[in-house]
Amino acid sequence: MEKKWKMQAKGLNFYYGNFQALYDIELGFRERDVTALIGPSGCGKSTFLRCLNRMNDLIPISRVEGEVLLDDKNIYAPSVDVVRIRRRIGMVFQKPNPFPKTIFENVAYGLRVNGVRDKNIIAGQVEKSLRQAALWEEVKDRLHESALGMSGGQQQRLCIARALAVEPEVLLMDEPASALDPLATQKIEELIHELKRFYSIIIVTHNMQQAARVSDTTAFFYMGRIIEVGETDTIFTNPKNRQTEEYITGRFG
Amino acid sequence: MKDSSEESLSGENGRITGIFDKGAGLNVRRRIQTLWFTLFRGAALVNGFALGLILFFMLSRGWQAISWEFLTQPPRDSMTAGGILPCIIGTLGLALGAIAVALPIGVASAVYLNEYASSGKITRIIRLGISNLAGVPSVVFGLFGLAFFCIILGMGVSLAAGALTLGAMTLPVIIGATEEALKSVPDTYREASLGLGATRWQTIWRVVLPSALPGILTGAILGISRAAGETAPIMFTAAVFFTPKIPSSIMDEVMALPYHIYVLATAGTSIEQTRPLQYGTALVLIALVLGMNLVAIIYRSKLRKKMR
Numbered sequence A: 001m002e003k004k005w006k007m008q009a010k011g012l013n014f015y016y017g018n019f020q021a022l023y024d025i026e027l028g029f030r031e032r033d034v035t036a037l038i039g040p041s042g043c044g045k046s047t048f049l050r051c052l053n054r055m056n057d058l059i060p061i062s063r064v065e066g067e068v069l070l071d072d073k074n075i076y077a078p079s080v081d082v083v084r085i086r087r088r089i090g091m092v093f094q095k096p097n098p099f100p101k102t103i104f105e106n107v108a109y110g111l112r113v114n115g116v117r118d119k120n121i122i123a124g125q126v127e128k129s130l131r132q133a134a135l136w137e138e139v140k141d142r143l144h145e146s147a148l149g150m151s152g153g154q155q156q157r158l159c160i161a162r163a164l165a166v167e168p169e170v171l172l173m174d175e176p177a178s179a180l181d182p183l184a185t186q187k188i189e190e191l192i193h194e195l196k197r198f199y200s201i202i203i204v205t206h207n208m209q210q211a212a213r214v215s216d217t218t219a220f221f222y223m224g225r226i227i228e229v230g231e232t233d234t235i236f237t238n239p240k241n242r243q244t245e246e247y248i249t250g251r252f253g
Numbered sequence B: 001m002k003d004s005s006e007e008s009l010s011g012e013n014g015r016i017t018g019i020f021d022k023g024a025g026l027n028v029r030r031r032i033q034t035l036w037f038t039l040f041r042g043a044a045l046v047n048g049f050a051l052g053l054i055l056f057f058m059l060s061r062g063w064q065a066i067s068w069e070f071l072t073q074p075p076r077d078s079m080t081a082g083g084i085l086p087c088i089i090g091t092l093g094l095a096l097g098a099i100a101v102a103l104p105i106g107v108a109s110a111v112y113l114n115e116y117a118s119s120g121k122i123t124r125i126i127r128l129g130i131s132n133l134a135g136v137p138s139v140v141f142g143l144f145g146l147a148f149f150c151i152i153l154g155m156g157v158s159l160a161a162g163a164l165t166l167g168a169m170t171l172p173v174i175i176g177a178t179e180e181a182l183k184s185v186p187d188t189y190r191e192a193s194l195g196l197g198a199t200r201w202q203t204i205w206r207v208v209l210p211s212a213l214p215g216i217l218t219g220a221i222l223g224i225s226r227a228a229g230e231t232a233p234i235m236f237t238a239a240v241f242f243t244p245k246i247p248s249s250i251m252d253e254v255m256a257l258p259y260h261i262y263v264l265a266t267a268g269t270s271i272e273q274t275r276p277l278q279y280g281t282a283l284v285l286i287a288l289v290l291g292m293n294l295v296a297i298i299y300r301s302k303l304r305k306k307m308r
C-alpha cells in the first residue's frame, strides 16, 4: 500500500524582498519516509526547509505564495497558529545549537514551554527522548551539567533529543552532520534510520553518499526550482535529467 | 629527468621566481611591526596611567581624613569636622533608586526595539530619541527633574525625585547596553526555541534574556555608577547643603557625596581648611564607584561561568 502524504508543498513561491528564491515548488513527503533535498549551495534548500515550519516568518522582508499542507491542512492558512505548527514539525539545524543550559533542561525546554508541569512526566520524557537519540547512556550521569561541555556530535544528538521531546510528527534537518566528524556523522545517520520508523524526515545534505544511504526519496534543487524528484535509487542510478546526473556525479555544484 | 624537474622549479619561468626575495626584507617588516605595537601599547598604557594618577592624588591627599568617625558620623561644626555618613547613604540610596527605575524601563525598551518591533518609522523615531537623550547635558537633566518631578509631580526636593532624574539620565546607557547584549545572543537560540513551539515571549523570557543578562547587568551598573558621581542632576532635585538626619523615606531630602564635595570646595567659609575633607570625600566616592564596578564585573564572570 502506498504510504499517505504527510506534508505537501503546492505551487510554492518564496521571495526575500524582490529576490525570488523558490519557484513553483511541488513536492510531497510521505509518512515515515526520509526525503533528501540535494543541490548546489544557494539553490534554495534551506529556504524551502524553513518554509515547511514557517521559520521564514521571522524574516521581515520575506513573502510566501502557495500552500504547504500538513495532513491536508494548509499551515499558511490565516486561522492556523504558527506556534502549534512548529511544535508538530521539529527542526534540527546545521550547527548544533543547544541552549546554554543543562543537558536535562535542554530536553525539558520544549515540554515546559508547551505547558507540561508534572516533574515525573518531564523526567520520563527527557529520558525517553535521550534514549531515542542514542545519547542516554553517554549522559545519564551528567544530566545536570551544561550542554555546552559536550562534543559537537553529542550536542547535535542532544538537539535531536530536544526536538523529539515535544513529539513532533515531522523532523526537518538542515545539513545536520556537516559540522561533524565522520564518526559522529555515522551516528547521526544510524539515528535517522531508527527515527524513520516513527517520523517523516526531510533532510538537506551536501553529501551525495549520505543522501543515497539515508533517504527513500530524493529531490534535486537547482536555482530555486525542483529539477527532478524520485526514488533515491532511481535518482542515483538512473537520473532522467542531465543536470541531475552532472550534479550527483560531481561534475558541477 | 631529475634535471628538468629542478629547472621547472626555479629560474625565469619556473614556479620559484625569486620575487619574494626582492621586496623589503623580513627584518624591516618586523621592525615596523615592533614600532607600531610599541606606540599602541603606549596608548593603552595612558589609560592605566590616568587612573593611577587620579587614585594617587586622592589617596595621598585624602587618606588622613579617612577614619571610623569620618565614615560613621554626620558632619559637625559647620561641616568643618565630623563625618560624611549622610552623604554615603544618600548617594547609595540615589544609585539604588536610579537602578530600580532605569533597569526595568531600559530593558523593556531595548527588548521591544530589538526583539518585537519591526524596523519601521516609529522605531526609528524612538531610537533617534534615545540617542539624543544620551547627548543631553546632565545639568539639563537636573533642571528637567526640578521642573517635572519636584514641581509638577509635587515630589519636592527628595530622594525619589533625584533617583528618577538619575534614572532618566541613565536610561540611554542601559538601553544601549541591553541592545548590545541582545544582539550578541545568537539567532540560533531564538530559532531553536521557536522551533520547539515556544512563543516569542517565552523565547525572550527563557532563552534570550538569561543569555543577555551578564551584559545587561554590567552595562546597567556601569551606567549607574557613572551617574552616582554626577552633581548637576541632583543638586536641584535631591541633595541639600546640610542635613544631619539619615533619610527615613524616599520623600526625604538627602546629602550626597558629589554635591558635598562641590559645597565644601566652593561655598564654605573655610575652603582651604576643609581640603582634606574634600579629598577624603572624593576618595570615598571613587571607592564606592569602583566598588560597584567590581561587583558588576565579578557578578558577570560568575554568571558567564554558570552558563558554560
Ligand SMILES: Nc1ncnc2c1ncn2[C@@H]1O[C@H](COP(=O)(O)OP(=O)(O)O)[C@@H](O)[C@H]1O
Pocket: A016, A019, A021, A039, A040, A041, A042, A043, A044, A045, A046, A047, A048, A059
Ligand atoms: N535571509 C536572507 N535574505 C536574503 N536572501 C537570502 C536569505 N537567506 C538566503 N537567501 C538567498 O536565497 C538563496 C537560497 O539560499 P538557501 O536557501 O540558503 O540555499 P541553500 O540552503 O540551498 O544553500 C540564496 O541565493 C541566498 O543568497
Ligand SMILES: [Mg+2]
Pocket: A045, A046, A047
Ligand atoms: Mg543551506
